[in-house]
Structures are given as structure tokens and as C-alpha cells.
Amino acid sequence: MSNNSTAHDLQEILRQQALLKRRLDEEEQALTSLAKRLWAQQETEKARLSRELHDGVGQLLTGLTRRLQGLSKTSPELDELCNIAELALSDVRQLSRMMSPTILDDLGLKPAIKWLCRNLFEHETADIQVSVELDLDIPKDISILLFRISQEALVNCVKHSHASKVTLSLASHHNVIRLDIADNGDGFDPTSIEPGIGLTSIADRAKAFDAEYTLTSTPGKGTRTTIKVPV
Amino acid sequence: MTISVVLADDHVLMRQGVSQMIEADPDLTVVGECGDGVELIDQTLRLTPDVVVMDISMPKMSGLVAIDKLLSQRPDTRILVLSMHDEVEYVEAMQGAGAKGYLLKESSGDELIAAIKKVAQGKTVFPNADTGQSEISPAARRLSPLSALTRREREVFFLVAAGNTSKKIAELLDMSLKTAENHRSNIYKKLNVSSSAELIRMAGKAGLLE
Numbered sequence: 001m002s003n004n005s006t007a008h009d010l011q012e013i014l015r016q017q018a019l020l021k022r023r024l025d026e027e028e029q030a031l032t033s034l035a036k037r038l039w040a041q042q043e044t045e046k047a048r049l050s051r052e053l054h055d056g057v058g059q060l061l062t063g064l065t066r067r068l069q070g071l072s073k074t075s076p077e078l079d080e081l082c083n084i085a086e087l088a089l090s091d092v093r094q095l096s097r098m099m100s101p102t103i104l105d106d107l108g109l110k111p112a113i114k115w116l117c118r119n120l121f122e123h124e125t126a127d128i129q130v131s132v133e134l135d136l137d138i139p140k141d142i143s144i145l146l147f148r149i150s151q152e153a154l155v156n157c158v159k160h161s162h163a164s165k166v167t168l169s170l171a172s173h174h175n176v177i178r179l180d181i182a183d184n185g186d187g188f189d190p191t192s193i194e195p196g197i198g199l200t201s202i203a204d205r206a207k208a209f210d211a212e213y214t215l216t217s218t219p220g221k222g223t224r225t226t227i228k229v230p231v
Numbered sequence: 232m233t234i235s236v237v238l239a240d241d242h243v244l245m246r247q248g249v250s251q252m253i254e255a256d257p258d259l260t261v262v263g264e265c266g267d268g269v270e271l272i273d274q275t276l277r278l279t280p281d282v283v284v285m286d287i288s289m290p291k292m293s294g295l296v297a298i299d300k301l302l303s304q305r306p307d308t309r310i311l312v313l314s315m316h317d318e319v320e321y322v323e324a325m326q327g328a329g330a331k332g333y334l335l336k337e338s339s340g341d342e343l344i345a346a347i348k349k350v351a352q353g354k355t356v357f358p359n360a361d362t363g364q365s366e367i368s369p370a371a372r373r374l375s376p377l378s379a380l381t382r383r384e385r386e387v388f389f390l391v392a393a394g395n396t397s398k399k400i401a402e403l404l405d406m407s408l409k410t411a412e413n414h415r416s417n418i419y420k421k422l423n424v425s426s427s428a429e430l431i432r433m434a435g436k437a438g439l440l441e
Contacts, residue, residue: 087377103320106287107295111320118320123381125417162410 035208036141043100043144050100053092061089094119101147109143109170110134113150117168120154126183128166136172142229145209146170146179152198153181153225161185161223175231182224187217234351237263237278239271239285239297240313245336249284249313252340259347268292272300275308281351283310287321298328311350313343322358332356377439379421387414391427392434 068082097103098119104112110132121128138146150168157166163185170179195203199215202225206213211229236253238261240246246264253259263274269291275283283301287294294312301308311332312325322333331350334343335358346356377385383404390400401411424430434440 102288103316103318106293106316107320107324111324115318115320123379123384125413162407 032208035204039144039205039208040141047100050096053096053099058089058092058096061085061092065089098151104143104147109138109146112143112147113168113170116147116151116154120158121166124158126158126161126163126166126185128168131167131169131171133171134177136175136231138172138177138231142177142209142231145205145211145229146177146227148205149179149202149213149225149227150181152202156198157181157183157185157223161187163222172231177229177231179227179229180224181226182222184222187219187221187223189219190215190217234259234282234347235262235278235280236260236347237265237271237274237280237283239265239268239283239289241266241286241289245286249343252343253284253347255340256344259344266290268294268297268300271297272304275301276305279305281309282347283308284313284347285310287312287314287316287325295324295328298325298330302329309350309353311346311356317358326357333358380418384414384418384421387411388418388430388434389439391415391418392431392440394427394431 065082065085068078068085072079072082101112101115103115113132114130117128117130150170154166154168157163161183163183166181166183168179168181170177172178203213206227206229209229211227213225213227215223215225217223236259238246238250238253240249243266246266250261250264253261262280263278265271265274267290271283271285271289272292285294285297289297292300298310301310310330311334312330313334313336314321314325315336317335325333331353332346332355334346334356338346349356377388380388386404387400390403395403397411397415398408400406400415401408404411406414419425419430422430422433424433431440
């Protein structure tokens with residue numbers, strides 16, 4: 001065997017490796033773009049359901065509430081039915097808004113984040129501090145990403161953390177947006193739990209946008225979610 | 232002198248209804264109607280109305296962007312936003328953008344006419360801070376004591392009303408005793424009662440007991 005043919009073999013292997021690497025990169029790109037399309041589809045579907053809830057059940061309940069309001073003076077029992085109908089209406093509206101926050105389209109990310117925090121913490125004992133400082137235009141898909149991650153993290157915090165203080169800060173610096181959500185609640189051991197759909201979904205979404213996502217938590221010492229996304 | 236109005240809303244039925252209400256007042260006239268933000272800018276610059284009455288969620292160009300463009304091209308445009316959104320963030324954003332007024336679509340015709348006239352005179356019409364703070368309508372708040380409570384608190388409320396101790400509630404809802412007691416004291420505070428007996432009496436009065 002000559003040195004020539006070994007060198008030739010080696011070159012062939014290197015060529016094949018480069019080819020494989022390129023294919024892998026292409027596949028990865030295709031997967032990322034597929035993931036982005038899936039999220040977009042999911043948002044469209046949520047928006048459709050949200051409209052149906054609002055315009056369908058919502059309108060029916062509005063009609064019912066109005067009619068009951070008219071009758072409620074005639075008996076205490078009808079008055080009580082009216083209360084229940086009003087609660088149902090406000091729950092349906094809230095659900096519809098959380099499913100697809102039109103405020104994000106109408107007013108942009110900053111008011112939408114403030115709205116989200118106010119809605120989730122209005123009746124909670126925990127105190128939330130929100131700071132949003134963005135000095136660049138954020139593309140719509142990244143706005144949705146940041147809104148949904150905030151929503152997931154804050155809902156988890158309200159449901160499980162028993163925190164008394166929560167902070168959310170969102171700021172941009174040199175074309176990178178950093179979102180930081182921290183609480184002083186119970187915390188947990190991230191290695192001991194199987195991440196649920198919500199957390200997995202945050203991680204997947206972040207990955208599709210080349211964002212850096214970290215979740216740190218220690219039992220008794222609160223939880224912190226950080227995401228850095230390039231714009 | 233008649234006050235001229237340009238009206239923008241992508242829901243045709245809504246727009247027709249509002250237009251009819253405005254036209255029914257002898258002091259007001261609708262000089263232009265449109266269904267999106269782009270048309271709105273075009274009509275306003277062409278027809279120079281005294282007041283623009285507009286929705287926020289519109290196709291082609293959102294209301295917020297449209298206000299921005301309008302005011303940069305014709306800074307003295309008087310804009311009254313007519314919206315279905317009662318959240319404080321909407322009111323603040325529209326006020327910040329330079330609208331002169333904000334009115335909910337569920338308002339009566341009289342309220343609408345009065346608001347247009349005020350805005351035409353250069354005055355501002357915004358919901359005051361304490362009514363704009365919450366999405367719960369005053370009616371719902373007045374009618375049900377439960378509307379002030381969170382979903383979790385509602386669960387605890389019914390368990391307290393059924394005579395359960397905090398310890399039992401903690402067991403039933405799978406939470407710590409401290410959390411159950413916290414919920415209980417928050418509920419007392421929100422409903423302005425000082426004991427479970429008072430809470431049960433209140434629940435009975437409101438027809439919330441089985």
C-alpha cells in the first residue's frame with residue numbers, strides 16, 4: 001500500500017465527514033424552522049379558539065346575563081342566578097384573553113407584560129415588581145415567545161411557589177433581550193423532578209429562537225428563570 | 232356649527248350603529264367612514280374632521296400606529312377611541328399616544344354624543360383611575376362577593392363555609408397548614424369578616440350555601 005492511497009482514503013473520509021456535517025446542519029435548520037412553524041400554528045389555533053370563546057359562549061352569556069339582570073329585581077333566587085352568570089361570563093372572558101392576548105397585537109410587548117402581571121397577581125398576596133426597558137423594535141414572533149415564557153413562569157410561580165415577592169425584568173442590550181423572572185418562594189430541586197409540558201415547551205421554544213434559557217432553583221431559596229434572545 | 236366626524240371600525244354593523252347614533256344628533260355629522268387604519272389616515276387628512284372616532288383593533292394598521300401617524304401629520308387631530316377593552320393598559324397607551332378620549336363600546340348613545348362634543352371642544356374624556364383599574368365590571372363586583380377572590384381562595388371559601396378547619400382544608404387541598412391559614416385570612420380581609428361564623432352567615436345571605 002502506498003502512502004498515496006492512505007492519503008486518498010483519509011481525504012475521502014474527511015470529505016464524507018464534511019458532507020455529513022453539512023447534512024446535519026441542514027436537518028437541524030429544517031427542524032428549527034419546523035418548530036417555529038408549529039409554534040406559529042399553535043398560536044393561530046389558540047387565537048381562533050379564543051375568538052370562538054369570546055364571540056360564541058361569551059355572547060350567549062352576555063345575553064343571558066342581561067336578561068337575568070332585567071329579572072333579578074323580581075326575586076332573590078334570580079338575583080343569585082344572575083351572579084353566577086356574571087361570574088361565568090368573566091371567567092370565559094379571562095380564559096379567552098389568556099389564550100390569545102390581543103393586547104400584544106394592539107399595544108405591543110411592554111403593555112402586554114404589564115397586563116399579564118396585573119392579571120395574574122391582582123388577587124394574589126404575593127407582591128410583583130415589573131420593570132420593562134426596551135429600546136428596540138421586537139419582531140412579532142419574539143414578542144410572542146417572551147410573552148408565553150413569562151406567562152408560563154408566572155403561572156407556575158402563582159400555582160406552586162408560595163412566594164411573597166416576585167420580580168420580572170425585561171431589558172434590551174446590544175441586540176440581545178434578557179428576560180428575568182425570580183421569586184422568593186419554596187423553590188425545588190430541578191434534578192429531582194421530571195419537567196412538565198410547560199417547562200419542556202419553554203426550553204423547546206427558546207431553542208428554536210437560538211435563545212439561551214436557564215432555570216435555577218433551590219429548595220427554600222426560590223426560583224429564577226432567565227432567557228437571553230438575540231434579535 | 233356642526234361637528235364633523237370621521238368614523239373608523241372594521242365591524243360594519245358596529246360602525247353603522249354608531250354612525251346612526253351620531254347622525255341622530257343635530258349638532259353632529261359623519262363625513263367619512265372607514266374599516267382600517269390606512270383608510271382612516273387617508274380620510275382624515277382629506278376631510279379634516281373636527282373629531283376622529285376610532286377602534287383600536289383594525290386590519291392593515293393597528294389603531295395605535297394609526298394615531299401615531301395621524302398626529303405626526305396633523306398634530307391637532309382630536310381623537311376619541313371607542314373600544315371594547317376595559318383594561319387600564321389600553322387607556323394608558325391611547326392617552327400616551329395622544330388620543331383625547333377613551334370610551335367603551337358598551338357605553339350608551341348619550342355618553343358617546345357627550346364625549347364627541349367634549350373632545351371637539353378640546354376637552355379630554357378618560358375613565359377615571361379607580362374605575363379603570365380593574366377588569367371586573369362594577370356590577371359583577373357589587374353582585375358577587377366571590378368576584379374579589381382568586382380561584383384558589385374560592386375553593387377555600389366554600390370549604391370554610393362548609394365548616395372545615397384550616398387543618399382539614401390543608402389536607403383536602405393538598406397544601407401546607409400555613410398556606411391554608413394564609414388563604415383564610417386573605418379571604419376574611421377581602422370579604423371584611425372576622426370569623427368563620429361571620430363568613431358562613433355572609434355566604435348564607437348571598438345564597439352561596441347549599
